[in-house]
Amino acid sequence: MALIDVKTLERNEAGIAKVCGALKEIFGERFQTGQAIREQHGHTATYIPNQVPDGVLFVETSGDVQKAVQLCAAEKVPVIAFGTGSSLEGQLNAAAGGVSLDFSRMNRIISVNAEDLDCVIEPGVTREQLNDYLRDTGLFFPIDPGANASLGGMASTRASGTNAVRYGTMRDNVIALEAVMADGRLIRSAQRARKSSAGYDLTRLLVGSEGTLGIITKLTLKLYGQPQAISGGVCSFPDVEAACNTVMATIQMGIPVARIELLNTLQVQAVNAYSKLDFPEQPCLFVEFHGSETGVQEQAELFGEIAAEYSGGPFAWAKEAEKRNALWKARHNAYWAACALRTGEQFGALSTDVCVPISRLAECIKATEADIAENGLVAPIVGHVGDGNFHVLVVMDMKDPDDVIKAEAFVSRLNKRAIEMDGTCTGEHGVGQGKMAYLDLELGEAVDYMRMIKKALDPDNILNPGKIFSL
Amino acid sequence: MALIDVKTLERNEAGIAKVCGALKEIFGERFQTGQAIREQHGHTATYIPNQVPDGVLFVETSGDVQKAVQLCAAEKVPVIAFGTGSSLEGQLNAAAGGVSLDFSRMNRIISVNAEDLDCVIEPGVTREQLNDYLRDTGLFFPIDPGANASLGGMASTRASGTNAVRYGTMRDNVIALEAVMADGRLIRSAQRARKSSAGYDLTRLLVGSEGTLGIITKLTLKLYGQPQAISGGVCSFPDVEAACNTVMATIQMGIPVARIELLNTLQVQAVNAYSKLDFPEQPCLFVEFHGSETGVQEQAELFGEIAAEYSGGPFAWAKEAEKRNALWKARHNAYWAACALRTGEQFGALSTDVCVPISRLAECIKATEADIAENGLVAPIVGHVGDGNFHVLVVMDMKDPDDVIKAEAFVSRLNKRAIEMDGTCTGEHGVGQGKMAYLDLELGEAVDYMRMIKKALDPDNILNPGKIFSL
Structure with missing residues (x-):
């Protein structure tokens, strides 16, 4: 089944x-x-x-x-x-x-134009490969969906991840691309200039089209200077609502937070167990700031004050790379930590990725947590909450029909809930085959024009x- | 003629x-x-x-x-x-x-969602109307093409302007839109969530399509918190190259400059005469920084240091709104100042808008200045150089065939020069009728897919x- x-x-x-x-x-x-x-x-x-x-x-x-x-x-x-x-x-x-x-094998880095903060690459280059290559240049490519995906694949699904709240998604970071179209012709969607009003935006039409309109053979990507300083840390909250309110206030204040990730209580428990950590078993935010030495200090302090207003904290933050890396490693392992909540190789986690306006985020997560509890699911929540995007990792026995039916029904309710809140069923994974049923519900007749x-x-x-x- | x-x-x-x-x-x-x-x-x-x-x-x-x-x-x-x-x-x-x-008459502001930093408006709302409305909310909409254009029109031409180096263009700031399509159906291109991977990016396909694919009837736009502090000022340079190198270094350093505008010597002379100012008759940069009190100070100081390295400066900057406003008023009047370089109501200025990779900017402007001199044109230059985008304001007698032919030939050479430098013939004005001849040259067979x-x-x-x- x-x-x-x-x-x-x-x-x-x-x-x-x-x-x-x-x-x-x-x-x-x-x-x-x-x-x-x-x-x-x-x-x-x-x-x-x-x-x-x-x-x-x-x-x-x-x-x-x-x-x-x-x-x-x-x-x-x-x-x-x-x-x-x-x-x-x-x-x-x-x-x-x-x-x-x-x-x-199409994984050549064709050129890095440091003066223009861009590079031209083949689509098989992975994000880690690119960043390893860039390390000594003082530049980096920020989009990080977790997996060491190919940049061509990331463009095709309009991927994003933890850094999107500051640096945008693949939509914002592809300057131009080359693609082979269905009739076998090779086209270039745009020049390398940073902006353009020259005709239809074929770049952004192909980004996110999941290989259905053309096959990308080259990408021109934006790069960024490695921040002079980085600070980051963890802040616990009495409940999800307090954490979400803190996120909202942080964004509204214009604090240019680089990452702001929510883990709900179950996800914190999972991460503690899996990565041998001892965060308080409460919802928490993992945050990171990029900027100048004084800038990141200012941002971290301001964030701490906001969190305190919502009964969060204390906000323990550090500039040391080692401490931060341990944190983000734990965050990156959230998926495996979730899977480990149930023992046995038949268990896997289904990752959802709804995204709602941030003003609806607390309401959406709370309703989803209630749904999880009511239906007896094991399903921690972790999310890129600066964008209103969160994942429910539904841990299930892939071979147990009851488990599968329950998970399927839950995902359906979750996607519909997000859509009703003016959100989307997919913030970053794409539609593929898995979400086809929800696209019409979300965009109605607009889908007809995609078909055309x-x-x-x-x-x-x-x-x-x-x-x-x-x- | x-x-x-x-x-x-x-x-x-x-x-x-x-x-x-x-x-x-x-x-x-x-x-x-x-x-x-x-x-x-x-x-x-x-x-x-x-x-x-x-x-x-x-x-x-x-x-x-x-x-x-x-x-x-x-x-x-x-x-x-x-x-x-x-x-x-x-x-x-x-x-x-x-x-x-x-x-x-379709100029209603339907909702301002402060918590989500967005608003929903009708397309007839102008950018000044929106910002007047927003003034007391602590929010603002940054895209400023100079004219008090309608936001629907700005979306249709993928407009940008002075703030784009920091806040992006209309491409980056339209979250969703409603449009009436050619068959008379009304569609919604996306939900209000900040990001989405739900199918083809119809939002960005319609943005910049100049009313040829659908007629926009509603826009959901990103808003930003009014910066806590603003600093800005003017910095003169011995030549255009030094100014361009300063821009490049500023961007590369990751200084989040909000505006950085180049005026060449003739444009400075024009502005001085028109706005009764006394800037040194040298190329100069008008710059502005947005951020916290300490942030804008830090940015301005850092910028001053970079400029000095390239023999620019001294960089006189101020936080007072009055001084800054006088500066930007002069900048906004650059077009009229250019027109006034030749007296008589038959004179008008044709505004070009090429955009090149920033590493090619100095070379492109220098070649263009040489072209202007060789051909005896009156044509000052002013540009959004943080994006590699600049305007040549070709002042001409609309009724003199010789003037018109000379201007036409110049524009053709300029557009081709930019395209050869991996740039675009239009950074922000769009193609319309005026640039149709250059689109094929710039994008080749890609234009066929726009036609399809x-x-x-x-x-x-x-x-x-x-x-x-x-x-």
């Missing part, structure tokens, strides 16, 4: 056979059709059942991508871009079979079919 | 007559067909010849807009949204006739036809 009924679309057997034959002939060993490798390239990171592609091409140049897409276009065969496989909503599943393009765009740009539906919406 | 050959498209006389009759019947006095009012609603702010619409409907609700678009759709008659008429590239011209929708989107969403080409690209 699967949590979600993944739709299998009609396969074009003759076309697939023809394309696979041609790719083998052209690319030799770089085109793989073994079962294990194909399974790796279907969706793997979540509960969604795997729909394996018919073959995997390890692309090395945009010319390879073009060649592959042209072959697929001629035979109307699906083609799906693969970065590191860390997406969460079935984005990589081959719903109608076809070819997976593995970008792990898809049909215009990919009339044969070869680019990652069966994702985001049904056609 | 016009600077630009404005194309007149084929008119659908029968359809236009039918729609005008129906609008008169439904809306009475709110539908106007007098020559003067029609001329006001064609393009007025520049050298581009006026192509008048056949009638002007003063819309009051999104229902009015829907009704009008539905009538136009049924008869395949053009419909053009009009805010305040301050666009610069012929965006409002009725190239094939049709109906202009005047949004000046236009054809899919507006198959009868009724929304602002003849703009951005030819079909």
Whole structure:
């Protein structure tokens, strides 16, 4: 029993056979059709059942991508871009079979333009690879979704994460991109200038389109100077509402907080147990400030005062990298800490990602906690609350139908609750297959215009079919 | 003789007559067909010849807009949204006739959500109206293109201006919008949540589409807390290169400068004469910092040190609102100061708006100054240099064919120069009719995909036809 009924679309057997034959002939060993490798390239990171592609091409140049897409276009065969496989909503599943393009070898950093605070990279570059490369330049790329995802994948799902409250999401940090379109042509969406009013914003149309409108082959990304100083720490609160009010006041005061993450009581307990820490078993905020030496001190003190007004604190903060790193390591392990709340390898956590206006955040989290309690779920909460975005990690036995049905019903109620509060069912994971049912509910007839765009740009539906919406 | 050959498209006389009759019947006095009012609603702010619409409907609700678009759709008659008429590239011209929708009465501020730092407004609200309304709330909307434009118009052209280096452009500050599409349906592009990965980014597709994909009827905009303190001042430099290097270093250091505007020597002379000021007749930067009391002091001091390294300064800065306001008033009057460089009412200034990577800025401005000198033009330069964006104000006699031809050739060389430097021909004014010739040069085959989107969403080409690209 699967949590979600993944739709299998009609396969074009003759076309697939023809394309696979041609790719083998052209690319030799770089085109793989073994079962294990194909399974790796279907969706793997979540509960969604795997729909394996018919073959995997390890692309090395945009010319390879073009060649592959042209072959697929001629035979109307699906083609799906693969970065590191860390997406969460079935984005990589081959719903109608076809070819997976593995970008792990297209991981060159083409140029770093320090004077312009930008870089040009291939989409297989991961965020950690980029930041390792940048370390000595005094620059960094801030978007951090947790996983060491490829930047092409992060662009495709409009990813964000802990730093988005200060630095924005992938939407804000892609200056331009190159992509192979469904007809096999390679286009450049924009020049490298910081801003432009030159026609439709194709950059932002492709960012977040989950590989359904074009396959990204190059990205120009914004970079930032590594902050002169960083301070950060943990602040406990009597309840979720006090923590949320503190977040709201912090943002409203214009304190340029770099990260502000809420952990509810159960998540604190999980983190304590998993990372051998001893935070008070209360909701808490993990915060970080970037700036000048005096700036981060000022920000931290101001935040402490706000927290105290809402009965939070004391706010213990530190400038030492070591203490901060321990903190953020614990935060990054929140998912594994959650999974460890139930013992047994059949347990996994389903991660939701609703996002609501921050004024509705406390109400949304409280209603969700009540829902969790009522239904006897094990489901800690951790969130990028500066943006109104939070994850419920529903820990469940993937093989127990009762558990699965309960989780499914909970997710449905949560997504609807967020949408009713003028929020979204997905703040950062994307729609993929997992959230298709909620997109119409959220955006109504607007989805029809997405369909029109898809049909215009990919009339044969070869680019990652069966994702985001049904056609 | 016009600077630009404005194309007149084929008119659908029968359809236009039918729609005008129906609008008169439904809306009475709110539908106007007098020559003067029609001329006001064609393009007025520049050298581009006026192509008048056949009638002007003063819309009051999104229902009015829907009704009008539905009538136009049924008869395949053009419909053009009009805010305040301050666009610069012929965006409002009725190239094939049709109906202009005047949004000046759709200027309600629907809600200000202080806790969420956002507001919901009708598109006829102007930026000054919004900021007047916000004054007592402690919030403000930062985008300032100079003119008191309507926010709907600013969204449509992806406008920006002096504050963009810190606060971004309209692209970054529209959270969601409502629009009437070419088939007459009203859609909502997104929820009010701060971020979302829910499907294609229709918000950003409509922002900057110059009324060719949909007509905006509501905007949800980001707001910001009024800075606790502001400091600002003027800093002179021996040459443009030193000023540009200072800008680059300032940005690279991560100083969150709120505005940083370059005036070249001729523009300083013009400003001195027009505003009765006595800045040294050298290139200079007008700068402004927003932050806490200690923050703005720190920023201003750091900036002064950087400027000194490049032989600039001394940097005289002040926190007093009066001194700063005099400065920015002079900056806002730069256009009129430029026009006054030549006496006579036949003189006007054509404002270009190229934008290049900041590392190429000094080179681009120097080459442009050399071009101006070689060709004997009167053309001061003023720019939002923190973004690599600058305006050449080409002062010319609109009735002298020699002047016009010279200006036209200069603009062509300038746009091509910027494009060759990985820049754009338009950083903030949009394409309209004036820059259609450069879009293909800048983005190549990518423009074909814009055409496909236009054809899919507006198959009868009724929304602002003849703009951005030819079909």
